[in-house]
Amino acid sequence: MTRAVTALVATLLAATLLVLFAGCATPADETPVKQAHLGDSFAAGTGVRPLVADSSFLCQRAEGNFGRLVAADRGTDLTDVSCAGATTADLTAAQYEGVGPQLDALDADTDLVTLALGGNDADVFATAVSECARLGRADPEGAPCRAALGNRLFAALDTVTRPALTAGLRAIAERAPHARVMIVGYPWLLPPTDGCFAQVPIAAGDVVYLHRLQQRLNQVVADAAAAAGAVYVDMAQASVGHSACADPQQRWIAPLGGVGSLHPTELGQRTMAESVLARL
Template identity: 55%
Template sequence: MVDGTRRFRSGAIAAVIVAVVVLLAGTAWLWSSVSTDGPEPGAVDGSAVEQVHLGDSFAAGTGTSPLVEDSPFTCQRSSVNFGQLIAKRHGYRLTDVSCAGAWTKSLYEAQYQGVAPQLDALGPGTDLVTMMIGGNDATLYSTLVGACGRAAGSDPSGAPCRAELGDRPEQAISTEIRPAVERALRDIRNRAPHARIVIAGYPWLTPASESCRPTVQIADGDVSYVRRNQARLNSAISLSAKAVGVTFADMSWAANGHDACQPRGTSWILPMVGSPSGVTMHPNEAGQRALADAVDAVLPAS
């Protein structure tokens, strides 16, 4: 990476302390499958579908409750995350290894003591993989939410975060995150050759342009900056899915009007201020249901 990207990473470390493992969100086509290659779940022998759920805190449902019984507390794995909901809707046999704070590297190595690499859950008998990953790589989300949130105090009506970071998030998405996600999807395909693989895009955290401080503590001009980088991330994930021939479940159209600035009951995202769980800028229960709906929409009818 160029020196600017190294500075981007260094500056982002501080944001992790403030942001509670944060992540972000969406572009492309509504709930569209970029590929329908691969067998239908459960088609191998007609038995119960073996589903594996992978990913980060958005996939784990961090901020929603109750937690999965006997799951590692550090993973903050919710029993109402979208992988869990898909399994309950269809009676699938679920192995959920999603975990808060996961990078794509967490698929290959232990994230915490006692938390195995997520790819270990896959095998030739896996019929369906549901997942969301990429937002934590290069500390992208913790920077866009944490650092941009802190910067707002210096110039709330301006764009102080954009002035500070410039195109460094975009560079990280293209040079680090997209290759990492594509590699991960290829390795998932190799580990689970018969599985239908669905990777979900991230729902919008902010509106397209309007700010809503203090609910979301991001400066007026940085709201669109955060959203553009969410769009770039989801585009990178979508292109990675297409390159590997797996299915992308996009949230960009469905999530419009459900960002963290919307009132309770309409928003799908926990706000930066006033979150009932204390976790911020993550999908709430309605957001997890919407993610499950998006994944359902690209799965073959059973």
């Protein structure tokens, strides 16, 4: 009887130890977090080098974009489909030949989605930058862009971008129902009042106009995130003093001219990644 009890106790102890050791598995034994990185040129890292070797050149997808930096820090299993020029429509439709719908990167096993999106909807970003720069060169002291565009882009943000982005974020949640979805706001392109015409040829009176437009864009992104149950990563406060007008060592946004104009620099992408990591 004593031998039988001793054997039973030994068996139970061994089983208990197996359970305890199984519960203390090292991170190397665990399945990596599955991350998908989606979005537009601010997500892709347009202007930052080097580019991802096996990605479409049209997407201008950088090795140093914020999604990839988050993945490197957390050791996630990353699928990066971010692409320059993407709109919310490109979540569900092919953007270029060989560049399929971004939602194809998601499934029920996706744990984390990082993205920046919305600025290209209704051509808000492209129109604001191209028109304000063109008009500013002809009237640097006035407010020609505000006079020409008026409330048109603000209205587009409310009537086009807001519903499209809300629907897009909800579609992401449906495709990846267990994922934490984190959408990053756009860092300040310009200061709130005084611009820097040599770096960004925007007329003096249009600097406030563009700053207000970007403020509305970020509010639309935040509202869409709230409506869809996503996490909004606010860059507004962090990026004060780091616009395209800042000193080169402090600049998070590249000046106008060349690939990556008015897009996050390498430092800007790092700070976007740090903001996501802080929320995680």
